[in-house]
Each structure stands twice: as C-alpha cells, then as structure tokens.
Amino acid sequence: MKINNYKKYSLLFALLVLLFTACESIVDEKELENTTDVDGVNLVVGQNSSGGNLLVLEMNTPGVTGYWDYNLGTAKTNKVEVVYPIPGTSTFTFIGTLGAEFFEKTIDVTIDVLDTPLEQDWYDLVSENTSAGKTWVFDGAGGDNGLWWFMSDPGNPWGVWWNAGGTCCPPGDAAGSMTFNLDGAANYVYDDGNGNVTNASFVLDTENQRLHLNGASILGYDADRVNPDGVYNIIELTEDKMVLFTPTNGGGTGWTWVLVPAE
Template identity: 30%
Template sequence: MKKYFFLFILPLCWLAACDPKEDREDMPRPAYTSKDLQYSITQQAGYDNRVMLENKTPGVIPYWDYIVGVSNRQKDTIVLPFAGDFFIKFYAYTKGGPVVDSTKITVTNNDPNYFHNPAWNFLTDGVAGRTWVWAADVPTGFCFGNGSGAATTPEWWQVPASQLGDAVADEMHFDLDGAYNYTITHNGVTTKGLFSLDTTAMSLKITGADIPKGNGVTYNIVKLNDNELTIVQQGDGWRDLWLFKRKGYNY
C-alpha cells in the first residue's frame, strides 16, 4: 500500500516544485509605485517605428503592452507599423502584485519596410484610404456569382449589378490610418471593422463586419491593382466571386 502511495505523491511534489506561483512567492515584496519603476523606451533615430524596450527595475517580472503586441522580456526590440501617438504600458509584477506605468511615444510615418508590398497600397492607398464599389460596368456584365475552381469571372451563376438589390450601392473602405481599418456602408449605415491582409497567400480576413453579400470567411484575392479588386471564396472545384472597382473608376 505504501508503494502505491509514494508513486502517487511524488508526481504531485514535482508539479508543485514547477508551479510558477512558488516562483512568485520567492520574489521580494517591494513597496513599488509607478514612480519607482525604472525602464527605458527608446526609438531608433531615423526609423522611429523601431522601439527598444528595457526593464531596469530589479526584482520584478516585466510585461510590456505596446498596442499591437505584448512582451515579457527584460529587453526587447519591437516595430510599430503605424504612424501616430501611442502609449506603451510597462507592468512590473512583484509578490505584492502588478505596478503599471506608461510612456507616450510618437511614430512619424507608417513603416515603409512593413508595408513594402504593393498590395497594401493598391488595397488601401495607405493612410488616405481607398473606397471600393461593385464593378457594375465590368465588360463581362456580371460582378457577382460563382464558377469553376480557377474562374476569374462568374461562369455558372451570374449576377449583374441590376440584380444586386439594395446592395448595389454598398461601399467598402480600407485604410491604414493608425490601424487596419475597414468600413462597409449599406443603406446609409456604416459598420466599422478591421482587416488583415496576407500578402504572401493573398488572403483577406475581415472582423467585425464583412464584404457586400459576403459569407463571413477568409477570402482569397485573385486580382488587385489600382482600379480592380476581385475576391473569391475558394471551394473544391468551385469558387464564389465578387468583382469590385475603385470608386470613381469607369471601364
């Protein structure tokens, strides 16, 4: 009976030894306030998107919140892709609990290295933003529908602008003004969301909203230039297609 008892209790002891709570119990309990925290936040000269973080407060576990990400490293280098004013929060975790302070920094421009792929500019026109509407006058006559797995225009189910109903006047707007901003305007009501663009896979994901007559999925982009945007939902041997154009462009 004792044999089985010790086989059971030893793993529990091992787990207790690895419990991070015990590590926190070993930490000192300094009476820190935000004024006592020592840390540095330094932007690189000539490229202020690049920011160096360093904890200089002894006996604490650091945690950084820099809006687009987090870090728990003593020293770290991060890149902020957007221009604007940002507050970087520094949390110092002690046995007595967390203490927080924040520092405001200003980033001059959107990061040209991060947004170097032309797809970013085609889709958003950067900070200025770009508005897309249905390609109602596309030469094929159909701006919505579906087709075979490699179709670039609707083949099977073909919908002209005249059959889009109240969606015909929908507008999408993408911009990089401080975030990956997306809005859709339908029947005079604007819904805000965010988007993510994978320039390697050429995929587009929207959260908090959707494209006109969308299916709420991650879409593939099969055409994107200064004037045209074709989005598809890829299936096995089929795809749904949405054909848009830059607002103000005529075929």
C-alpha cells in the same frame, strides 16, 4: 505450527501494502509562483527615428513569457520588429504569464512620419495617400454577365457555381462602396449605396494574405454569402483590382468578390 487463514490473509495484506509503498514514486509537488508583478514587467519600444514608423517592441523582464499584439497581427515572441502604417498614437499590448497568472500590459507609441516604406499591399489597398485612402466598388453591374459577385467552389475562387451578380440576382448594395484609409487608425467605411454608411475598422494581414473587416459588412452583404467572421482571403490585390474570397460563407459554399477602384 500451522498459521490459520486469518493470519495468512493479514500477512499477505501487510506484504502488499509494503510492496505498494516501496514502489510508489515520490512526487515533489511545487506550486507555480509569480516571478514579478505587472508593474515589474518592462515594456520598451524603439523607433528608427524620432516619430518614425519602424518599431522594435520588446518585453525584457526575465522569467516572463508571452506575445505581442500589435493591432495588425500578433508575434509569438518577446521581441518583434514592425513597420507600422498608421500615424498618430497607437497602443500595443503584451499578453503573457507572470508564472502563476496571466496578464496584459500596454504601451503607447506616437508615430509622426511614415519614413520606412510599407509593403506594397498597403499602398494598393489605401493608395499612396494613406490618410485620404481609397474607395473600391464592384467590377460590374447586375445583368452584365460579368464575374464580380458569385458563388464559387470552396476550393477554387474562380470555380463558378452560380453567377448571381452578373445575371439575375445582384446584391442590394451593388451600387455601394468600400473605403479604406489610415487616418489615425485602420479605418473601413462601408456605404451600401442607399444612404446608409457605417464607420468600422480593418486589419490587413499581409503575411497570410487576409483582410479582416470589423464592425461592418463587406459589399454584397447577405447572411448566406459573407464570411461569418469577417475574414476574407486575398486572391489578388493590385493598384487596379482586388479579388476577395471566402471558402466558408454562411451558406456552406465559397463566394468571390471582384472589386476595382472607384472612378
């Protein structure tokens, strides 16, 4: 008996459907669920002494993952040890996931004494008297032919492309200053030398050797000179000298700053 074309095609279609169904993988879909709520996240801070500045920040709730923001940087872990340089009450933040949603939770810590020494970079930047702080100025004046504010090779902070400060074109705030202190916070004070003073903040990233300025410009402000994010590589930092550099300034070149403590 011959099978007509319609039946042939119907049979073929049925076989294909069966084959596809048999080969289709079985997916066990599960929705993400929270393992707890924000109130259930337990943050703990240990201190080396009463009011001491050696801290252990810990999130110890099972099933929760994330990282710490300790103001001077971040730690991609649930537990981190920090030598904190700022006396007073500070707020630390844990950012993580409960399973199905992200969250932030904070904890406050009071530091009364800096009984654990800081890294030397802190003392070089703000002095041994961290609350009083330290003021930095340009290492030169307009027309002195010195290298203290100049366009540089993006790959070499000492590769001079145009010595603007030491020749024809010093910045308008060449007589200004930059002051850093740890009086209750990481404070940065920008003085343009023309009667304009701005109170701001900073982050000293000792691990990556970067200085972040938040809320005020670096000396030598110019939209085509400064780093648009306020982040500067630390080329040199000693008690007597600070060299900052950006390979990516607003003008598409590098730029270098050479500063010394104010007398």
